[in-house]
Structures are given as C-alpha cells and as structure tokens.
Amino acid sequence: MNSFLLQINNLEVNFDTRAGTVQALRGVSLSIAPGETLAIVGESGSGKSVTAQAIMGLIDVPGRISGGDILWEGQPLTAAKVGARHILGKEVTMVFQNPMTSLNPLMTVGAQISEVIELHLGFSRQAARKRAVELLSLVGISGPERRLNQYPHELSGGMRQRVMIAMGIACEPKLLIADEPTTALDVTIQAQILELLAELRETIGLAIILITHDLGIVAGLCDRVAVMYAGQIVETGSVYDIFESPSHPYTQGLIRSTPQLDVKDERLVSISGTPPGLLDPPSGCAFLPRCPAGDGGCDKPQSLKAFGAGAVACCKAGIDAWKEAV
Amino acid sequence: MMQAPILSVSGLAIDYELSSGGLFRKRRTLNAVNDVSFDLFPGETLGLVGESGSGKTTVGRAVLRRLGVAQGKIIFDGKDITHLRGEELRRLRSRMQIVLQDPYTSLNPRMKVRDIVAEPLRVHGLAEGSEMVVAELLERVGLSRDAADRYPHSFSGGQRQRIGIARALALKPSLIVADEPVSALDVSVRAQVVNLLQDLQRDFGLSYLFIAHDLAVVRHISHRVAIMYAGRIVEIAPSEEIYNRPIHPYTESLLSAVPVANPKIQRARQRIIAPGESVDIADPPKGCRFHPRCALATQRCREEEPPLLHKTPDHSAACWNRPA
Amino acid sequence: MATSSTHVPSAAAASGLRGAIAELWQDKAAAVGLVIILLLILMAVFAPLIAPYDPAAQAITARLKPPVWMARGTWDHLLGTDNLGRDVLSRIIWGARATLTIGAVTCLLAATLGTLVGLWAGFAGGRTDTLLMRIVDIQVSFPGIFLILLVVAMLGPGIWTLVAVLSMTNWMVYARLIRGIVSSTRQTPYVEAAELIGCKPGRVIFRHILPNLVSPLLTLAILEFTNIVLAEAAVSFLGFGVQPPATSWGLDVASGRDYLFIAWWLVTFPGLTIVATVLSINLFANWLRVTADPEERERRFARAEAAKRRRRTRGANA
Numbered sequence: 001m002n003s004f005l006l007q008i009n010n011l012e013v014n015f016d017t018r019a020g021t022v023q024a025l026r027g028v029s030l031s032i033a034p035g036e037t038l039a040i041v042g043e044s045g046s047g048k049s050v051t052a053q054a055i056m057g058l059i060d061v062p063g064r065i066s067g068g069d070i071l072w073e074g075q076p077l078t079a080a081k082v083g084a085r086h087i088l089g090k091e092v093t094m095v096f097q098n099p100m101t102s103l104n105p106l107m108t109v110g111a112q113i114s115e116v117i118e119l120h121l122g123f124s125r126q127a128a129r130k131r132a133v134e135l136l137s138l139v140g141i142s143g144p145e146r147r148l149n150q151y152p153h154e155l156s157g158g159m160r161q162r163v164m165i166a167m168g169i170a171c172e173p174k175l176l177i178a179d180e181p182t183t184a185l186d187v188t189i190q191a192q193i194l195e196l197l198a199e200l201r202e203t204i205g206l207a208i209i210l211i212t213h214d215l216g217i218v219a220g221l222c223d224r225v226a227v228m229y230a231g232q233i234v235e236t237g238s239v240y241d242i243f244e245s246p247s248h249p250y251t252q253g254l255i256r257s258t259p260q261l262d263v264k265d266e267r268l269v270s271i272s273g274t275p276p277g278l279l280d281p282p283s284g285c286a287f288l289p290r291c292p293a294g295d296g297g298c299d300k301p302q303s304l305k306a307f308g309a310g311a312v313a314c315c316k317a318g319i320d321a322w323k324e325a326v
Numbered sequence: 327m328m329q330a331p332i333l334s335v336s337g338l339a340i341d342y343e344l345s346s347g348g349l350f351r352k353r354r355t356l357n358a359v360n361d362v363s364f365d366l367f368p369g370e371t372l373g374l375v376g377e378s379g380s381g382k383t384t385v386g387r388a389v390l391r392r393l394g395v396a397q398g399k400i401i402f403d404g405k406d407i408t409h410l411r412g413e414e415l416r417r418l419r420s421r422m423q424i425v426l427q428d429p430y431t432s433l434n435p436r437m438k439v440r441d442i443v444a445e446p447l448r449v450h451g452l453a454e455g456s457e458m459v460v461a462e463l464l465e466r467v468g469l470s471r472d473a474a475d476r477y478p479h480s481f482s483g484g485q486r487q488r489i490g491i492a493r494a495l496a497l498k499p500s501l502i503v504a505d506e507p508v509s510a511l512d513v514s515v516r517a518q519v520v521n522l523l524q525d526l527q528r529d530f531g532l533s534y535l536f537i538a539h540d541l542a543v544v545r546h547i548s549h550r551v552a553i554m555y556a557g558r559i560v561e562i563a564p565s566e567e568i569y570n571r572p573i574h575p576y577t578e579s580l581l582s583a584v585p586v587a588n589p590k591i592q593r594a595r596q597r598i599i600a601p602g603e604s605v606d607i608a609d610p611p612k613g614c615r616f617h618p619r620c621a622l623a624t625q626r627c628r629e630e631e632p633p634l635l636h637k638t639p640d641h642s643a644a645c646w647n648r649p650a
Numbered sequence: 651m652a653t654s655s656t657h658v659p660s661a662a663a664a665s666g667l668r669g670a671i672a673e674l675w676q677d678k679a680a681a682v683g684l685v686i687i688l689l690l691i692l693m694a695v696f697a698p699l700i701a702p703y704d705p706a707a708q709a710i711t712a713r714l715k716p717p718v719w720m721a722r723g724t725w726d727h728l729l730g731t732d733n734l735g736r737d738v739l740s741r742i743i744w745g746a747r748a749t750l751t752i753g754a755v756t757c758l759l760a761a762t763l764g765t766l767v768g769l770w771a772g773f774a775g776g777r778t779d780t781l782l783m784r785i786v787d788i789q790v791s792f793p794g795i796f797l798i799l800l801v802v803a804m805l806g807p808g809i810w811t812l813v814a815v816l817s818m819t820n821w822m823v824y825a826r827l828i829r830g831i832v833s834s835t836r837q838t839p840y841v842e843a844a845e846l847i848g849c850k851p852g853r854v855i856f857r858h859i860l861p862n863l864v865s866p867l868l869t870l871a872i873l874e875f876t877n878i879v880l881a882e883a884a885v886s887f888l889g890f891g892v893q894p895p896a897t898s899w900g901l902d903v904a905s906g907r908d909y910l911f912i913a914w915w916l917v918t919f920p921g922l923t924i925v926a927t928v929l930s931i932n933l934f935a936n937w938l939r940v941t942a943d944p945e946e947r948e949r950r951f952a953r954a955e956a957a958k959r960r961r962r963t964r965g966a967n968a
Contacts, residue, residue, distance in 0.1 A: 016952040043512035044483075062952030156603050157378075186377035187539065188600055191583035195597075213513055216542075216585025220592040239589045250514075257517035259546040261569065261584050262591065267524070268546065270517035274482040390846055419848035432839035436861045446847040493843070 005073060005175055005207055007031040012067035013050050013059060020279045024050045024063065026231040034174060037201060037208045039218040042228035045275060048211045052177050056094050090120040093168040097180040099160035103152040109163050110148030113170055120171045135166040140196055158189035169200060179211045194221055215258050219243060227251045230275050230286035237310025247312045249291045249321035256322050269322050285314065293321035330404065331365035332500055332533045333389065338362040338398035340388050356608055358384045359557045369527065371534040373548030373565065375541060377604050380554040386503045386537045390422055391415055403500065420450050423494035427506035429486035433478040439489055440474035446496040463492040467522060484515030491522065503535045508543060520547055541584045545569055553577050556605045556615040559634055563641035573643035576600065576616045622647040676954055680937030683930035690927060694746040701740040706895040709735035714913045730915045732906065738915060741897050742923055748898035752813055753878040757871045759817035764824025765867065772832025773855060783829065786822045794819040802890045812891045816878055827870055828863055835859050865942035872935040876928040883924055899924050
C-alpha cells in the first residue's frame with residue numbers, strides 16, 4: 001500500500017533508428033504524491049519529454065518502452081490495458097508546449113472542451129456547455145460565453161494556452177502534466193499562466209508534473225525537483241535544497257550558468273562540451289567528460305542514492321565542483 | 327563614450343507588407359515600427375528587448391537593410407545607408423553581419439562547415455587563402471580545425487551556433503546584429519556562447535545589437551538596454567539603470583514577470599501585474615500604446631502619445647506620469 | 651572544446667550504394683518494381699538484339715496466330731501475331747523504345763520548363779509570382795485533349811508533336827511544386843544568412859535553394875512518367891500519336907481492339923505491359939519518396955525492426 005498517485009520504476013525507452021538504438025530513457029524512477037508539484041528539469045535530449053509521453057502512452061514508432069513499469073495508484077498503467085483509456089485523458093491529462101498545434105483549428109473552443117467532457121464524464125450537450133463556461137472563467141478567460149463560439153485562431157497565444165489548461169482540468173484530473181507550457185509565450189503572459197497553475201493547485205488540489213528547462217519557473221512553482229541528464233535522473237530533492245545546496249555537479253553547473261536578473265556577474269560559469277549521444281551512452285557517469293570534479297573513480301555506473309534529504313547519482317555528491325571554474 | 331557612434335538610427339519607421347498585392351489587389355501595409363531612435367557606439371552592446379510583436383526583430387532587419395525603411399535614417403560609420411542599393415549594399419554586407427536564432431536552420435545542411443564559413447570570403451572575392459582563415463576562425467570560436475570537413479548535422483546546437491558566429495566574423499565586421507542568438511540553446515550551452523560573444527567583442531572591438539526576450543541574458547551581456555513595446559522604444563538606459571531604477575511602467579511589469587531562479591526570492595517577490603496582453607499593432611490604441619494595461623494611465627495617456635525624453639542624462643523613457 | 655559527434659544519428663550506418671540496395675531489398679514490392687523498370691529499359695535499349703522479328707515485317711501466312719500455349723500457337727511467335735502477321739512480342743519490345751523515349755523526353759522538357767517558371771515565381775514573389783501562377787491556373791483549367799487536337803491539327807501527328815503537346819500539358823505540376831518549395835525555402839534562416847553575407851541572387855538560387863529541389867523533383871518526375879505513358883497510350887489509341895509503321899504500346903492496343911473477340915492477345919499483352927510499367931514505377935517511386943524524407947525513413951526502419959522483434963518472440967514461443 002502506498003500513497004503515491006503515480007510511480008515510475010526503472011523505466012526504459014528505446015528508439016530504433018537506422019544508426020542504431022537510441023536509449024532515450026535509461027532506468028528512470030520517480031513518484032508523485034497527490035497535490036504535489038514536481039518539476040522535471042533537463043536539457044533537450046535529456047529525456048524529460050519522453051518521460052511524459054511514456055506516462056501518457058504516447059510513445060509510438062520508432063520509440064518503444066523496453067523496460068520498467070508505470071503504476072497509477074498502485075496499478076500498472078499501460079496504454080494497451082483495458083481501463084488505461086479511462087485513466088489517461090481523465091485522471092491524468094497533459095498540456096503541451098504549442099497550443100496552436102494541439103487545438104483543432106476547425107472546431108470552436110466550446111465544441112472542443114465540451115467534447116472532452118461528454119466523452120469522459122458522459123454529460124449531455126447542454127450540461128457540457130455549461131461546464132465549459134465554468135472552466136473558461138476558472139482559467140481566467142473573460143466573457144466565456146462569447147469565447148465558446150470562437151475558433152483557436154481568433155485567440156492570442158496566452159488565451160489558447162488557457163483553453164488547453166481548461167481542457168486539461170475539464171474532468172477534474174488528479175494529475176496534470178505540463179510539458180514546457182509557457183516556452184512559446186511572452187514573459188508577462190508566462191507569469192499569468194504560472195499564477196493560474198499555482199491557483200488551480202490550491203483550489204482543486206491538482207498534482208502537477210512541470211517539465212521545463214527554465215529554472216526560474218521551477219523556483220516559483222514547484223515543491224520537488226528531478227534533474228535529468230542523458231536519459232537518467234541525476235538528482236532529486238526539495239526545491240529549496242536543490243537551489244540552495246545542489247549536490248550533483250551537473251545541477252550545480254546548471255544553476256551557476258544561468259544568468260540572474262538580480263545579480264550581475266562578470267562572467268558566467270559555463271559547462272564545457274555537450275551531452276553524450278544516447279546511441280552508445282557511456283556505462284559510467286554520463287556527465288564525466290564535462291565534470292570538473294570527475295576522476296578515474298567515476299567510470300562505474302552511477303545510481304540514485306539517498307543523499308541529505310534528497311537523492312543523487314554521483315560518487316562525488318556534495319562537493320563544490322565549480323569552485324575553481326570561472 | 328564621447329566617440330562617434332558606429333550606428334545611429336533616427337526616427338525609424340517600418341511598414342510591414344500584409345499582402346504583397348496581386349494583379350487586382352492593392353498592397354496593404356501595417357506600421358510595425360515607428361519613431362525608433364538609438365545610437366550604438368564602437369565596442370558597445372545595446373540590448374533590444376521586447377515581447378513578440380514589439381518590433382525588435384524588425385528593427386534588427388532594417389539596420390541590416392533587409393527591410394525597406396518607410397521613414398527615418400540609418401547612419402552606419404558616418405555614412406547614410408538608408409537607401410543604399412545594388413553593389414554598394416552588397417559591399418556594406420561585409421561590415422555588418424548577423425547571428426541568427428536557430429542553429430539548426432541557419433546553416434545550409436548540404437554544405438560542409440568549411441564552405442559555410444568560407445562563403446562570405448568567396449562572395450566578396452577573398453577566396454585566396456581562405457583555407458587558413460577558416461581554420462583560424464574555427465579555432466577562435468572554440469571548434470577544432472577538423473570540424474571544417476564535416477557537415478552541420480554532426481554538431482550539437484551550441485557547436486552550430488559557434489559555426490554561425492565564425493561565418494559572421496569571417497569578413498571582420500564592425501557591427502553584429504545578434505537576433506536571439508542563445509534563446510534556442512540549452513541552459514548549459516547558453517553560457518558558453520554568451521561568454522564567447524563577450525570574448526570576441528573584447529578582442530575585435532565588435533559592436534552588438536543584441537535582440538532578445540530573455541532579460542537575464544540581456545542584462546548580463548549589454549552595456550545599455552532599450553525596451554520596446556508595440557513598435558516603440560519606451561525606455562533606454564544603461565543596463566544597471568534599467569534593472570535597478572526602471573522608469574516606464576511597462577519595464578517594471580516586464581522585470582517583475584521574469585522568474586528568478588531562487589525559490590526564496592521568487593516566492594517573496596511582488597509581481598506588478600499588467601493585465602491583458604500586448605496590443606494588436608494592426609489596431610493600436612490612441613495615445614500611449616501601453617495605457618490599456620497601465621495602472622497609472624490618465625486622460626492624457628489616452629489621448630497623447632508620450633515622446634521618448636531624457637529623464638536623467640543617460641536614461642530616457644516615454645511616459646507622461648513618471649518625471650525624472 | 652569538445653567536438654565529438656552528438657546525438658544526431660549519422661547516416662553512416664547505411665551509406666553508399668550497397669546500403670541503399672539493402673534498404674530497397676527490405677521493401678520487396680519496390681525492389682521488384684525497380685527490377686522490372688530496369689528490364690524494360692534494357693529491353694528498349696537492346697531491342698534490335700532481343701526482338702526475334704522486325705516489328706513491321708508482315709507475314710500474310712502467319713496472321714492472327716495465338717500465343718504459344720494455345721492450341722494453334724507455335725514457338726515461332728511466343729505471344730502470337732496480329733492481323734498482318736506481325737510478331738506481337740517484337741512489337742512490344744520495339745514499342746518500349748517509343749513509349750519510354752516519349753516518357754523520358756517529355757518528363758525532362760516539362761520538368762525543365764516547370765522548374766524555371768516555379769523558380770522565377772517563387773524567387774521573385776509579388777506581382778511576378780501572382781502573374782505566373784495565374785498562367786499556370788489557366789493552363790491547368792484548359793482541357794488537355796482539346797489542346798492536343800489543336801496542336802496535332804497544326805503540326806500533324808508524330809512522336810515529336812506528341813512530346814511537345816504532352817510537355818505543354820504537364821509542366822504546371824512542376825511549376826506549382828517548385829514555386830511552393832522555393833518560396834518556403836526562401837524564408838529559411840540559412841537562405842537569409844546567405845543573402846545577408848552578400849551572395850548574389852544567382853548564387854542564392856543555385857547554391858542554397860536548388861539542392862532542396864532535387865529529391866522532390868525526382869520523385870514527382872518519376873510519378874509523372876506514368877501519366878505520360880498512359881497519356882501517350884491514350885493519344886496513340888485515338889490515332890493522334892505515334893503513327894504506323896512506327897509502333898508503341900498504345901498504338902498496339904488501338905489497332906488490336908477490332909480483333910478483341912477473335913484475337914484477345916493483341917490488346918492484352920501491350921495492355922499488360924503498360925499496367926506492369928505503371929505499377930512498377932509507382933511502387934518504386936513510393937519507396938523513393940519515403941527514402942527522401944528522413945523522418946518517414948526512420949519510421950519505416952523502426953517498423954521493420956518491430957516486425958522482426960515480433961517474429962522472433964513468436965518463434966521463441968512456438
């Protein structure tokens with residue numbers, strides 16, 4: 001018996017390409033409790049979006065889940081299983097980065113929201129429409145009755161993302177996965193959307209997995225952080241611990257290399273090199289070639305071990321790797 | 327900085343073509359940028375910041391003479407280039423270059439790195455000895471010499487951006503328009519490229535017009551910052567000034583909307599909310615363009631457009647309600 | 651600074667001709683298609699050596715002989731003879747020459763014309779673009795058969811008239827395709843960068859834009875080839891195309907139709923050859939289209955892998 005909403009154990013996802021098998025996820029384990037906000041932070045190719053797709057059952061050719069399992073309230077969640085359809089899209093929903101490509105341009109906003117409600121909750125047409133109006137005002141869209149009859153192209157980017165969130169919470173899900181929900185938006189609009197997510201968490205007790213590369217967003221919204229690198233989680237911990245005393249050299253470098261608005265450094269710390277290819281990933285620490293603290297002892301496989309209040313996959317966990325680097 | 331500016335833009339207005347006009351259709355245009363003026367000095371970085379639709383990219387393209395100028399003047403190195411054409415314009419290209427946003431689409435996938443970096447030399451008749459120049463350029467931007475024989479697809483985003491920078495440097499320009507040069511890059515790589523741009527500026531005395539929406543990066547790299555809103559510059563000042571003592575209400579709301587990567591500070595911050603979204607430049611409001619979202623708006627703001635005025639000797643803003 | 655190669659999968663795994671052939675072999679239908687196409691081309695090139703008879707040689711004594719496996723068939727005429735005693739097999743072999751030549755030359759002419767117009771329209775933009783594309787629209791809406799009749803009436807029938815006419819009625823697809831690609835390629839950052847470097851328009855077009863056109867153009871031309879083969883057959887069937895004593899498959903079908911009920915082989919064999927040609931080309935062109943699209947190509951590869959894995963597990967269970 002456990003109290004987790006969602007649990008991922010040792011998840012592996014491979015992509016078959018002509019050049020070979022790309023190991024996009026290499027044993028990812030994470031869990032999220034009801035009402036919790038978890039950030040998955042990482043760079044492109046780190047596997048953060050693939051993790052979300054795997055949860056939602058969206059891994060399609062050329063990708064495949066090749067190991068591990070995903071549990072929803074303790075029960076295995078596989079897209080093929082009967083009942084998974086009932087959970088995915090109803091209890092777990094997803095909001096994507098680009099609202100324009102996820103909305104049907106030929107259907108009015110109202111029709112799209114109502115469709116979700118009718119499909120998953122079995123509401124009548126009228127009841128669904130009434131609920132759609134409620135949802136639109138809940139996500140801060142003014143004049144919701146009028147908006148229902150508009151098409152996506154008549155709305156601004158921020159407005160579309162609000163509509164996407166309205167559809168995401170239409171069935172009162174327990175978990176919302178937001179994959180870079182504000183990357184395509186301007187900062188002032190981004191701030192509005194993040195405030196909306198924070199509000200929804202309070203009002204309807206939503207658990208959120210926020211996938212992002214922007215540490216600022218994480219700092220403002222999330223409870224817990226999982227840092228991904230090269231298809232693995234390298235560090236998890238509470239948001240305060242991660243930002244104040246990051247333990248993995250990669251997390252440290254990531255935070256130190258982000259320019260800050262409130263302090264002006266003369267020069268940014270930069271992590272040299274690039275992430276390894278996942279076609280033939282190193283068996284040892286994937287960060288080793290870029291790590292200033294790395295040495296001969298780092299070429300053995302690293303696994304996530306409890307460290308302080310969190311967990312770190314690094315044999316040098318906790319040392320200040322970037323002390324010398326400028 | 328008492329020396330003459332390398333670039334001086336005054337009263338710039340740019341109309342955007344909505345429909346190019348067919349046989350029976352009239353050309354329809356939209357005023358994208360109006361009354362934009364600024365100077366850029368040798369060795370200086372001017373950050374041009376704004377949200378989508380603010381006209382910042384349009385200004386950059388106009389400076390490079392990619393877009394027609396409806397009004398105003400662009401003076402580059404003492405010479406009026408506003409209406410330069412043909413061969414003269416082509417020769418000007420060697421003195422001002424661009425670094426583009428997306429490293430994946432800004433390099434021709436069918437050309438070897440050698441040919442990409444040497445192309446500017448070739449088209450300006452400097453092909454002789456280009457082999458050496460290319461090798462030096464690649465080394466200067468932090469790539470190994472043998473990178474020359476490979477195609478762009480075998481490089482990562484950050485490395486490609488370095489190739490793009492090497493191409494821009496090939497003709498030894500004095501001005502580089504950097505259009506969101508790091509916004510498509512990953513965080514850990516972003517710092518590498520920012521540092522490289524700063525090193526190159528120091529070594530070659532380059533001037534940058536640094537266009538970006540990321541205020542933290544702009545603050546880091548810029549000497550002065552201009553904030554644009556709906557096709558106007560609303561505030562321009564040295565970067566410390568802008569970040570510590572913003573004058574324009576839009577600048578304030580923009581700064582407060584940028585999340586700070588520190589949970590304690592971020593959660594304690596009070597955001598200055600500008601309700602609504604950026605104006606539709608096809609149908610701008612009368613008076614100050616920011617007034618529908620501004621908490622300070624008065625009757626005057628709704629009727630008269632505020633000019634960009636010096637509030638202190640080096641800090642200008644366009645707002646009726648904020649004296650110095 | 652590290653310059654090691656990155657996560658972008660390189661094509662090195664299956665490069666070169668051998669790799670391409672191996673990849674083609676995965677798709678058996680396309681491979682068979684290519685083999686048939688190659689055989690047809692060889693047949694056309696070496697017609698004088700292969701064909702047992704002169705295709706125009708008449709033999710009154712051996713009229714309307716059925717194919718060899720029929721009751722009255724003989725080994726002298728494998729696919730029988732027609733009403734004038736001409737060997738059907740020889741006529742098909744020689745007919746390949748006319749049909750393939752007309753197809754190839756027409757494709758080349760139409761593609762060249764269409765590409766030039768498309769490049770011009772796409773690169774110039776504005777009013778030039780509008781004007782050129784209106785011309786294309788007008789040409790498309792003009793009934794092809796009417797134009798053919800008009801030109802044949804003026805120039806008289808014949809192979810080269812046919813080529814001219816078919817080129818005139820087929821260049822528009824190329825113009826539209828090219829214009830679309832050019833105007834979208836013009837917006838890509840690397841073309842903008844080339845212009846900002848100071849490349850002259852000629853260099854921008856030939857160095858940066860044209861290479862993007864090669865593979866879509868090739869795919870389209872191959873598909874269009876089938877249309878030309880069919881059009882040639884139709885026009886020759888109507889009597890406006892290839893004129894006797896020259897021969898083509900379409901002409902053979904036309905002249906055989908009067909004997910449909912007493913000598914079915916006169917229509918059937920040239921007809922089947924047309925079907926086989928068109929089908930082979932389509933199968934191969936489809937494979938080529940997928941191969942030219944990197945994303946589709948990866949997906950095809952992954953599907954084949956998944957199928958292999960399924961077979962293996964099934965084999966292990968059995």
